[in-house]
Amino acid sequence: MPEISSVDKSDERIKSRSRFREALIVPELGGICGTILVFAFFLLTAGESGMFNAAGVLNWSVVSAQFMIIAVGACLLMIAGEFDLSVGSMIGFAGMMIAIFSVNMDWPMWIAILVAFAICLATGALNGWICVRTGLPSFIVTLASLFILRGLTIFLPQTLENKTIIGGVREAAEGDWLAPVFGGKVLTGLFQWFGEIGVIATFERGVNKGMPVVDGIPMLIAWALALIVFGHVLLTKTRFGNWIFASGGDAESARNSGVPVNRVKIMMFMFTAFCATVFATCQVIEFGSAGADRGLLKEFEAIIAVVIGGALLTGGYGSVLGAALGALIFGVVQQGLFFAGVESSLFRVFLGIILLFAVVLNTYIRRIITGEK
């Protein structure tokens, strides 16, 4: 072989690009820009309304964290090339299961929670199994689960109790060891101290006099952060993450290269179900009740957050951090318009605009990165 020229030299066919431009070309750019835009908007229009004091921050953080929990699951599943439209129904269903087990059947709370998790994970696995075995689009399979689960969520409490809301969960959770993992608060000591040194305002009167207005981080937020870190590390730093990308990018090629595509997809359906159940458990313990209409339309909100975050609807590309930013945008806009005193229907208008803007930007970036036409 003749000695190959031009190999060890730096490639003359590459225009040098500035560091700044390089740093901008990330899949999360749409999410980052959207986040900056949204915060700038609300700092200007609602800066004085209390949206950015401790209680206000907690308010939109909790809402964003809810979106984040389901967005992480939807994100990994979408990158693996599938959708789960039954997320919203599963939230309602899981909550109802917990309420029925703990209130109607008088099981200890922790058993109720664990059994609900087991049922939902099994449902997720079944969704995935049907998709990979039949080759049907997950869109259709999970649409069926959407109706089945929602139907059961309405039917069961009506048959058992003649109503569609089951209360008394908070009482049933009293003294349980597992319930605080979903309904408790962390760092309460730290916030107590914040209150004492005056970083956070304290209540001036009433039973809570002297207590900080925010007395800790709700477990919901801790779950959201933990799931984001877990999802991000799994996707970008592990072998399994490579399999997720490969399964969604081209299942056939991935299979021929030795990736266990079916296993990956089924596990991602189960992970999505896990996230939905975490959401549901936090919600029933916080509200103290389960309602048959809980989680309505959550599947679409999760998918929108994921797409704002830069994921490709057809799979094989996306970012958990992006999806988390998408969820943050969602939460901040929803609560921010309330703080700004704007008609809540404008939430949809604003969200539509952000969605369009972020997706256009994401598509542009993705074409640069992947050479996609």
Next chain:
Amino acid sequence: MESHLSPLIQMKHIEKHFGSVIALAGVSVDVFAGECHCLLGDNGAGKSTFIKTMSGVYKPTSGEILFEGRPMNFADPRDAISAGIATVHQHLAMIPLMSVSRNFFMGNEPLRKIGPMKFFDHEFANRVTMEEMRKMGISLRGPDQAVGTLSGGERQTVAIARAVYFGAKVLILDEPTSALGVRQTANVLSTIDKVRRQGIGVVLITHNVRHAMAVGDRFTVLNRGKTVGTARRGEIAPEELQDLMAGGQELVALESSLGGTV
């Protein structure tokens, strides 16, 4: 190739049906360590289907496969890969949205232990990918470049480099040079020669008789799902092989009408 050794892979009377389509109607081929066995034949002859039964993608409808003398029953490509059989498929099995190094190690990710947990060793993957691609005569812009931004030939080269890197015992190449330039083709052929010398069994599918003649030790011609015959290097002239590949007589007439350029 020494014939007193037993073959690395023995495929006996392999049949593969897709519904009512009989893609393979009893094909037998064996591959020895250190030989390059060329599979030749017209479009639709069943070459790709045949090597897919060898690499665990398809289960044969009937027939027997012996790997190192033992019956092998690969449930999926993963088993074949871990047994040391690497394949460059005609459609390459590359994911355009993923980076070159993620593609290179897809299904065989290098792991690094940090505490009790194992992580994808990106640093190792990037280094090896760049090195292996350089050996094939392609300089990549970077290991994190997406495969979708590569040219067709560059993609093919990544797939070949990957198979060469992981093919510990058998290397299967399905039309590996179809999109390659002159220099890269020469490189691939010399790579085949090199790995053969290392004692790896190579199965090469090509439509180019000159390439087959350049590296092949034995030539098996398939036609419409059946073995037409197997010949050793030196036993057959390129013209004869070409006629067999095209299914016999028709080409002679065609060839004369084209002025002998085919």
